[in-house]
Amino acid sequence: MEPKKKKVPEPLNLVKSFLLVLLGLSLFWAAPAWSQEAATPAPKAGGTAAPEQGAPPAELGPDGQPLPPPLPYSERIYQAQTALGWAKVYFESYKRSKEYRYLKLGGDYCLRSIQILYQTQGTLKRTERFYYQTRNQRVYACDFYQALREASFSFESNQYLADPPGAYCSF
Numbered sequence: 001m002e003p004k005k006k007k008v009p010e011p012l013n014l015v016k017s018f019l020l021v022l023l024g025l026s027l028f029w030a031a032p033a034w035s036q037e038a039a040t041p042a043p044k045a046g047g048t049a050a051p052e053q054g055a056p057p058a059e060l061g062p063d064g065q066p067l068p069p070p071l072p073y074s075e076r077i078y079q080a081q082t083a084l085g086w087a088k089v090y091f092e093s094y095k096r097s098k099e100y101r102y103l104k105l106g107g108d109y110c111l112r113s114i115q116i117l118y119q120t121q122g123t124l125k126r127t128e129r130f131y132y133q134t135r136n137q138r139v140y141a142c143d144f145y146q147a148l149r150e151a152s153f154s155f156e157s158n159q160y161l162a163d164p165p166g167a168y169c170s171f
Helices: 011-039 073-097 100-122 129-152
Strands: none
Touching: 073 100, 073 129, 100 129
16 A cells, blocks of 8 residues: 655645735735725816815925925935036036036036025924034035136136026025
């Protein structure tokens, strides 16, 4: 008499079972999100939805442009540092080639960095240490932009880099 062989589940059945469990878990976790979507009213047919009563107006920066939606502090600082890094790269390229386009690109990236830092600093309270760290980074970026502006004075007057708009570099 031969011993009984244990029945080993087929790999296909294991995969099916695993997928069913994953589907069940995803439905369980997604259910609250679906109920929230159902609770929000859909916009009316005929265009965009009217702004809600009591909704705050969009804030404008010193240059008159609407401020972007708020991001986490670390993301904004990363964006500002990246923009300033590109400004430095373009300034080094300008110093090697003496081409105005590199100076202009460096100035554009530097202004973007200053803008991000200005907006970030505006969202912080003066009692937070991040306020002063952001302010110091903005002072540094403004000083670097001033160096770019001084370098642009070697070109014709219509190619001078402009002053930073508004209060971006006013302390």
